[in-house]
Amino acid sequence: MSIVIRKGIREDVPTMFELVTELAIYEKAPEQVTNTVEQMYIDGFGENPIFGSIVAEVDGVVVGMSLYYYRYSTWKGKRLYLEDLIVSEKKRGLGLGEMLLNATIQQARDTSCTGLMWQVLDWNEPAINFYKKFGARFDEGWINVHIDF
Numbered sequence: 001m002s003i004v005i006r007k008g009i010r011e012d013v014p015t016m017f018e019l020v021t022e023l024a025i026y027e028k029a030p031e032q033v034t035n036t037v038e039q040m041y042i043d044g045f046g047e048n049p050i051f052g053s054i055v056a057e058v059d060g061v062v063v064g065m066s067l068y069y070y071r072y073s074t075w076k077g078k079r080l081y082l083e084d085l086i087v088s089e090k091k092r093g094l095g096l097g098e099m100l101l102n103a104t105i106q107q108a109r110d111t112s113c114t115g116l117m118w119q120v121l122d123w124n125e126p127a128i129n130f131y132k133k134f135g136a137r138f139d140e141g142w143i144n145v146h147i148d149f
Helices: 010-026 037-045 096-110 125-132
Strands: 003-007 052-058 061-073 077-087
Touching: 003 096, 010 037, 010 052, 010 061, 010 077, 052 096, 061 096, 077 096
Parallel strands: none
Antiparallel strands: 003 052, 052 061, 061 077
16 A cells, blocks of 8 residues: 655645545535535635645545645734645545644644644544644634624
8 A cells, every 4th residue: 555645736626625525524514515626726726826735645546635724823923724634534544644634734834834723523522532642732712703705
């Protein structure tokens, strides 16, 4: 078995979108996915990309990804925000999630970020336990706020 962790490229977008859809189903919210492959091409690989990605390949097939972007904290400075860390259910247990998170942490360090942040659903115990292995700190008292258009 050959495992490769690398930067995402434009050709990965359809598979990345399939992984997003798989995650939405796992999180019991597939109807909330309104993004499209075409929009991901523009947003990740267009003239002004607004996200980056790292993918995990097993035997030449993309089966996992980390999708991130940069944000700015007035308290902490430049931060990397991990939007999604996804490993296809059929390929979990191979250490791909750990490899992807380590590569994402390295991306944050390489780009002079002061840290990495993300969200996890409070019921997703496998993910919470996974993040605890990295020494992740879980904030209390903060509420997610959204305005959708």
